[in-house]
Amino acid sequence: MTKLELKEISMKYERKYILEDLILEVNHGELLVLLGESGCGKTSLLKIIAGIIKPEKGDILMDGENITHLAPQKRKIGYVPQAQVLFPHMKIRENISFGLEAHRFDKQEIEDKIKWVAELTQIEDLLDRYPSEISGGQKQRVALGRAMAIEPRLLLLDEPLSSIDASGRESLALTIRRIQKETETTTLYVTHNQEEARLICDRVALMYDGKIQQIGKVIEIDKNPLNLIIAKIMGSVNIWSIEFIEKKDKHSIITTPIGSFQLPYEIIKHKPTGIKIPAEVIELSFDIGSTDHRSDTSNFILNGKIKSIVEKDEETHRIIIDLSETVSEYIKVDCKKELIKKELKPNQEVILHIDPLEVILI
């Protein structure tokens, strides 16, 4: 079990900083997912940790030992790149033993390790095949096994599920999780897909603009995203930026692309960047002429037209509604099936009611 610390790592690519004073800690035996959009520098960061590229500035510490200037050969870090790169001219067995031979293990030890790794990654049947003869998911298992064979102090995984078809994904994700737990290997797992992060991680670190912006458990970040960008990366629905905040005594008026809202409280915390309206708190009414809701001044009222209706789960419909007062904004509403008494049709006009106390400030 190793603790990894990154201190003020900076890295330039074509005169632009892709990593800037980045700080990150990965705890003993933890699986940390590094989540960020494509091109945000995640892969470069992994390569810097693996020693394949050198940072312009900053230090990498493993259990307090500074390894920044150590050659990749000496770091004992397992690196599994995004493309499944197995040595094409070697059998699976030889692929796995490559690192062991480089570390000068003796023959018997190598045999034992191959056996152990093959069991661990469930590739016992593939050992005598060539990489060209196995599937994408199997290749990824071999790549993982090859990295694990040297019993790395740290495991780096670069989008390991990205090139695997949907059916193999979950099983591979679970395998990774199991191996990581069994061997208690500190792991940094890079992805742009928040669903993968939800599936696998202990903690998640969100990265953009060359920095780690927020780190914590998925539930915590879901509940309390630091800002709008993080909410977006986490895949939140119904989020909008705040364009303007007007403070009046005991309440505040916020302006967003979908309209202005009056909140029955004063915003005291630091300046929020956006709002989130959970899809399940929105109520719909279909009687356009009826006036009883109009008098209900405590709720926000929005007009819209149904765009499409999809089944979310057995009890819920998800209704996507174009907002009439805006150019291209739409909102997602989760509605219990039992509450929908009339048949819903696309282009049908609806009224949305939102309780201001349910609106989350980001």
Next chain:
Amino acid sequence: MSRTVRKETNIEEIANKFIIILAIIALGSFLLSLFYVPLIQILRFAFSSESKFTFAIFSSTITDTLNLKFIGFTFAQALLSTVICLFIGLPAGFFFAKYEFKGKKLVLNLLTIPFVLPPIVVLLGFIVSYGEGGWINSIWKGMTGTDNVLISIFGTFEGIVLAHIFYNLSVIIRMTIPAWQSLDLEQVEVSRTLGASEWKIFWKIIFPQIVNYLISSALLVFIYTFNSFAIVLYLGEVRFQTLEVRIFKMMKASLNFSGGASLAFLQLILNTIIIILYLLFERKTRQMAIGKERGLQKEKISFSRYNWKKNLSIIGLILFMLIIGVFTFAPILAVIIVSFTPFSSEVSPFFGYMQLFSFEYSPLLNNSPLRLLLNTLLFAFAATLITLTLSLMIVFVLKNRYQSLKKYQRSISESFISYMIILPMATSSITLALGLFLLFNNTSLYLNAVWFFIIMAHVLISVPFATRSIMAAYNRIDVELLNVASTLGASRLRVFRKIELPLILRGIIVGGIFSFAISLGEFGATNFLVRGAYGTLSIGISKLLLTQTLQLPATMASILIIVTIICFLAIQKLGDVELKV
């Protein structure tokens, strides 16, 4: 801790840097002493008189009426040969891309053989099959009962063009096969549903997809025919000379060194332009090939009972291919048959092969035929070894991972090397030899060990081929493989030995065989430089070419044919042949 760690990394990096610097020095001094300084010597002869700069020699040489005529001829024959090759080669390429049949690969390889044969062998084959007393004309005379010949190849424009088509046709065929294969048929199908006519589909959809392949293959044939030497030297007689032949004759017959150097300089400029154009279009074809998955659907040759139009077109294509086959193969076969045909009633069919061991022809050949064979093989082995060493160095200087990872940019020395090797590519073999000759002809090394310069000329000619072959193999290696290998604990040396070397081995072998075959049949430079007993089989054949007894030269040519075919088949076994510079 941190300090000792820093030291360890540095040792490997310093070692790596040291090796790279050594390679750059070795390459630099090779290119400087055997290419660039000789080149400067050519410039000196072209642009200085009594050690003063003058433009007069150059301008008077290239405005000389006779020279202008030959420059015009060089362009005209190259253009005509290229266009005709395109017209014949394009449908043939389509045939190979579209139809599957037994022995397809073999047929394609057989068609390629003329291209890989030594020029002097091709010339001999052409003479014995199409010459005045050759097969075709003998058959024609028999058929018509007259003494008129059907085709005359000596001293005629059409003879030269015909020989060039014979020599280069396979370049077009081979290079347009991928064009047809990568044709995106979905686009064609979509256009049909949109109501486009077949003619419009061809011009708007198909042609843009193949045009880059057409241009790059045409440019390649143009380069080869533009720099043609042996064929024009013998078939052109005095009337027709390419620049290459003209330079040779100026140097050797009229001893006009300044004139020869001027023309060589002009030719170098023209060649450089064409080569750069070629490299440009060749890169475009590679970019186009990326990301195409569904190409032309292959079909078995079959006849349909109902579609007579289709049957007719297939029969037409097959006939067309048969004619190409006969045209291509007759001369090669003719050479082998002539080698067993006694030139008079007094000698045996094996006269040529027995003569290998005799000294009867020594006064003419300066040596026994066997020694010529030995020279040929020795030169080829030596040239191959040196070529491979240099090519590997070039690849490792240009593909140095440590550098590229840190800077994402080539260092100046690397870019410099990459430009330095383009020029030798654009330099004709006569110019290479001319430079060496002008610089070294008075040295004792040249007088006593001309074999050294012959080998070096061969090396200069084959390095671009071998480098491209190795580079192509190296470019296919995924850098991440090397990254993973080092994170797994493998040292730089181990990564090279276990990963890089096995993955580029084929490229090295193919490059090696290629340079062996090039050296084996090289004629232009060897013929220019050769002195005394250091001739090769090609030189021997050329000396006997215009004698009455073709049996001995045919025997020597047969040996070259067999060795070349073996080399070629070996390359085929190992990987795709690239007939590219």
